[in-house]
Amino acid sequence: xxxxxxxxxFLLGAGVFAVVFVVAAFGLPDFGAAVHTYRDAxxxxxxxxxxxxxxxxxxxxxxxxxxxxxxxxVFGSVLGAATLLxxxxxxxxxxDADEPTPLPVARLFGFVLLPVALVLGVNVVVHGHLTPGGGxxxxxxxxxxxxxxxxxxxxxxxxxxxxxxxxxxAEAAGTGAYVLVGCAGLVAGQRFLANFLPLGETGALFxxxxxxxxxxxxGLEVAGGVVILLAQFLQQAISVSTExxxx
Amino acid sequence: MPELLVYVTLVLVAVGATxxxxxxxxxxxxxxxxxxxxLLSLLFVLLQAPDVALSQIAVGTAVxxxxxxxxxxxxxxxxxxx
Amino acid sequence: MIPFAYLVAAYLLLLGCYGVxxxxxxxxxxxxxxxxxSGTYVLLLAIGYQRGAVAPVFGPSTPPGTPVxxxxxxxxxxxxxxxxxxVTALLLALAIQVAKRHGTVDPDELNALRG
Numbered sequence: 001x002x003x004x005x006x007x008x009x010f011l012l013g014a015g016v017f018a019v020v021f022v023v024a025a026f027g028l029p030d031f032g033a034a035v036h037t038y039r040d041a042x043x044x045x046x047x048x049x050x051x052x053x054x055x056x057x058x059x060x061x062x063x064x065x066x067x068x069x070x071x072x073x074v075f076g077s078v079l080g081a082a083t084l085l086x087x088x089x090x091x092x093x094x095x096d097a098d099e100p101t102p103l104p105v106a107r108l109f110g111f112v113l114l115p116v117a118l119v120l121g122v123n124v125v126v127h128g129h130l131t132p133g134g135g136x137x138x139x140x141x142x143x144x145x146x147x148x149x150x151x152x153x154x155x156x157x158x159x160x161x162x163x164x165x166x167x168x169x170a171e172a173a174g175t176g177a178y179v180l181v182g183c184a185g186l187v188a189g190q191r192f193l194a195n196f197l198p199l200g201e202t203g204a205l206f207x208x209x210x211x212x213x214x215x216x217x218x219g220l221e222v223a224g225g226v227v228i229l230l231a232q233f234l235q236q237a238i239s240v241s242t243e244x245x246x247x
Numbered sequence: 248m249p250e251l252l253v254y255v256t257l258v259l260v261a262v263g264a265t266x267x268x269x270x271x272x273x274x275x276x277x278x279x280x281x282x283x284x285x286l287l288s289l290l291f292v293l294l295q296a297p298d299v300a301l302s303q304i305a306v307g308t309a310v311x312x313x314x315x316x317x318x319x320x321x322x323x324x325x326x327x328x329x
Numbered sequence: 330m331i332p333f334a335y336l337v338a339a340y341l342l343l344l345g346c347y348g349v350x351x352x353x354x355x356x357x358x359x360x361x362x363x364x365x366x367s368g369t370y371v372l373l374l375a376i377g378y379q380r381g382a383v384a385p386v387f388g389p390s391t392p393p394g395t396p397v398x399x400x401x402x403x404x405x406x407x408x409x410x411x412x413x414x415x416v417t418a419l420l421l422a423l424a425i426q427v428a429k430r431h432g433t434v435d436p437d438e439l440n441a442l443r444g
Contacts, residue, residue, distance in 0.1 A: 003351070003437065010350040014343050021339050022331065031332035032250065032380035038401040039377075043385065046400075047393050054385040054397070055298045058404040070408045077415035084422040088429075097324065124301070132297035132386055136411055140305035147313075203388075222411075226310060229418055233317040236425055237324065250380070257337045260371065264341050264364050268348035273356035280360055287367055294374045295384040295398045299406045303370070306414045311363060318356055318421040322428040 050199040051208040056134045060214040064193040067214070068178060071221055075175050078225040085232040087240065094241035096155060110152020117145025125219035129208040135218025142219070143226035155238055164231055167224040174221025181210055181217065256290045263287075277315040284308035334375035341368030355427060355434040359420035366413040370406050377402035 029035060046057035059067050087093070102110075125138030150158040185194035193210075200207030263283040270276040284307035291300035345365025352358040377399030385400035387393050428434050 006350050010347065014346070017343065018339065025331045025335050028335060028376065031334050031375055032378055034379055036377065036379065036399040039385070039397065039399040042401055043397065047387065052387040053298070054387070054400040055403045055407070058400055059407060063404060066408060070411055073412055074415055077419055081418050081422045084419070084426055131388075132301055132384070134298065136407060137298070137301040137305050140302075140310060144305065144309045230310070230313065232422070233314055233321070236321040237317040242325070254333060257334055261337050261340055264344055264367070267364050268344055268361055271353070271357060273354055273360070276357060276360050280363070283364070287370070290371070291374060294378050295382060296374050296403045296406070297384050297386065299370070299374065299403050299410070302407050302410045306410055307363075311414055311417055314418055314421050315356060315360060318425055321425050322356070322434060325429050326432070
């Protein structure tokens with residue numbers, strides 16, 4: 001199929017989609033309307049469980065089973081990327097590509113910001129039930145904060161701080177902890193992923209039952225997963241080389 | 248108009264997306280994608296969604312452009328070795 | 330008249346698909362898929378928006394009872410963003426492997442290769 005055929009087909013499909021979308025959009029609520037039935041149902045339920053951040057209450061408590069699916073998707077895609085990028089028979093991790101030394105300003109910036117970024121990531125994960133944030137956001141902040149070491153230093157320095165087995169264990173531990181907390185809800189006599197821990201008082205750090213625990217589990221999993229993902233791409237970009245077969 | 252800022256940001260998002268798609272060179276596209284991610288998170292903050300804005304900044308402005316740049320570099324490296 | 334936000338969401342989706350169709354580089358294609366996915370975020374959040382309401386996080390300055398925007402669509406969008414990042418990662422990994430095995434990342438040239 002050449003490019004023109006592809007373009008014509010796309011324009012036909014886009015035209016049909018535009019017509020269907022316009023027809024459907026007349027049934028959508030007005031932008032900025034005041035009627036939101038799901039909000040009226042979920043906000044009181046979240047406040048009853050002592051969780052001021054209603055989005056975290058939805059993600060980890062009311063729709064916790066969807067987050068289990070999302071955690072599995074992250075786990076599976078990291079596994080998939082690692083499988084796709086694994087070393088083939090004729091490849092080896094050869095000599096690293098030469099890299100220019102970073103500017104002194106960049107090194108200072110990176111080394112000063114590295115602990116700040118890590119602390120910020122842990123803060124976002126742990127306070128997920130109180131302020132905007134949660135496991136996913138904090139986990140990604142942690143993983144990218146770690147790579148400030150690559151920006152400010154060298155690939156070798158990064159690899160020393162990042163023995164990959166730790167992060168595999170962290171990712172697996174996070175996923176397993178999520179499922180275990182869910183099963184603990186069953187053991188406690190309620191349903192899977194029930195919020196069975198004591199709720200505490202609203203606004204305290206130890207409150208809202210299992211929401212904070214699940215947030216930490218997901219943060220661990222996402223941080224480990226993103227580090228492994230980036231490690232695969234870094235390895236492909238810097239150290240993998242094909243063995244030259246003598247011809 | 249009370250949501251003038253929201254409308255202006257919607258227009259900026261549309262323009263930013265057009266620039267991302269029109270940039271052919273992937274290494275340049277990664278930088279434009281980072282800027283587009285920032286515009287999107289600004290829109291999300293204006294639509295009163297701070298959780299989503301945090302997620303978009305972390306993922307769409309930091310992780311995805313980094314992966315795109317590393318992919319471009321890996322492809323160039325393998326092309327040099329052939 | 331359809332609200333402008335929904336039109337922008339549809340435009341982002343179609344623009345991303347157009348970028349995929351006209352692309353000459355697999356990495357460019359992966360980024361255009363990510364742009365198309367961002368159209369769904371805008372649509373979801375625009376549906377949940379309410380004039381004059383604040384973010385659905387209660388605290389000292391927003392006591393329970395203040396009107397907030399819809400938090401359900403925000404949780405859906407959070408999941409959407411994470412899944413979109415993982416899809417992009419897998420597409421980029423595939424692009425690297427295609428470049429190694431076939432020496433090119435141009436989709437039109439790839440179609441011409443027959444075993």
